[in-house]
Amino acid sequence: MQIPLLFGPYGGGALAHAERLADYGVNAVWFHGFDADAFEACRRHNLAACVEFKTFRANFDERPELIPIGVDGQPIRYGRLVQGVCLSQEEFLEEVETALVEGVRTFQPTGIWLDYLTYAGWFETPAPDLQESCFCPSCIAEFCQATGIDADTPQAILAHHRDAWTRHKCERIAAFARHYGAIIRAHLPGCVVGAYMCPWRPDEFDGALRRIFAQDYSLLAPAIDVFTPLIYARKSGRAADWGRAFLESARDFVPADRHIQLILDVLDFPDSLEHVAASREPSWGIQLFGGASIFAEPDAARIFAAAVERMRAALGGP
Ligand SMILES: [Zn+2]
Incomplete structure (x- = not known):
């Protein structure tokens, strides 16, 4: 199966700016659960709707x-x-499974990311x-x-x-x-x-x-299909190039035929994203956690767009 290359914010709040997201390289939005309003906003603005599905958290x-x-x-x-x-x-x-079955029967997301x-x-x-x-x-x-x-x-x-x-x-x-x-x-x-x-390499924290x-x-x-480590650098006490370092060492432990798509934290924007865009090993698309605020600011949004362009070029695509 061809895995689409998706770039965009995580968080349904970004859909408040849905009409201008595509201008800044966004083609997908990730949101929590099977949210009917979010699906509808994505449909109207031709954005790939991606669900974060909560498994083992209560x-x-x-x-x-x-x-x-x-x-x-x-x-x-x-x-x-x-x-x-x-x-x-x-x-x-059983509750988790019922929620998943109901969701996939009702909606047609582009992707579902299993969380927790x-x-x-x-x-x-x-x-x-x-x-x-x-x-x-x-x-x-x-x-x-x-x-x-x-x-x-x-x-x-x-x-x-x-x-x-x-x-x-x-x-x-x-x-x-x-x-x-x-x-x-x-x-x-x-x-x-x-x-x-979990964004740690297998050898960190004693395995x-x-x-x-x-x-x-x-x-x-x-x-x-797609592994998405949570690269929240500041929260984790890591440097802004953590995502890049992860990508450049990940093939030691992530099977070669599986994609790695980082989720970055808006608190680390734009440094973390710019490091990732410069990585020798590209991220297969990007999610930006809490990214709504970026798209309210044209200057910040242009930085996002430039990074997407660079990543697309590195992946050999349009
Ligand atoms: Zn037990």
Whole structure:
């Protein structure tokens, strides 16, 4: 399948400027959920409608049963940005699936980006609080059943079966990716399936990409057309060239036949975007988180347009 080259803001707020987005190189808008108004605005202005679909994220204050269990047998510590849930919560998983099925039956998005497709944690910070999870009895039983390993405590698992535990978590996430991808493709054969990713290389934070978030690019690749790491440099305490550095090293761990499309943060604009536009390894399109404000300012919007032009040229396209 040919994956379209898409550039634009993330956030339905940008559609307030829908009539002038195309003047600045924008051909797509990403927005949260299956939002009928956003679909209609995209249709009217000939913009590709792309959905960010929330998978494993919930308000833990309202749904405490979803909080994963940590190595001490207690619910994990969490902050405002936490994503991931206990994946043995069938009722919640049914809610997610129902929302996806309803969405793909009702709308025809150009793409659907699966968000929060991870085990629990949060990464938009320079000093992440990384905790192993989920060690609830059901998740431990699932591990034992899937692997044939006999271990009943977090301590036994981490002491003797750490690699198998990590692998099992990654396979569990990848199985959900396949399942959701299959639902999308069954209803919308041409729809791009994307995934938002923890933006860390596999070797950072002692392997936390797989060990904590259970995101394994190779295992996810069969289900995912476009990988979108969240390159929020300032929030993460990184330099403005982080996105470029990611792109230029990503082929060490992202399968060659899969596209990488960064999402950049408007707080890092324009430096981060300009670095990405100069990358030796181009990003397959770009999303700009919170980008609405850029398109209210012609000077800023022109910077975006120039970067898009440069990236299109680097990709050999029009
Ligand atoms: Zn669990």
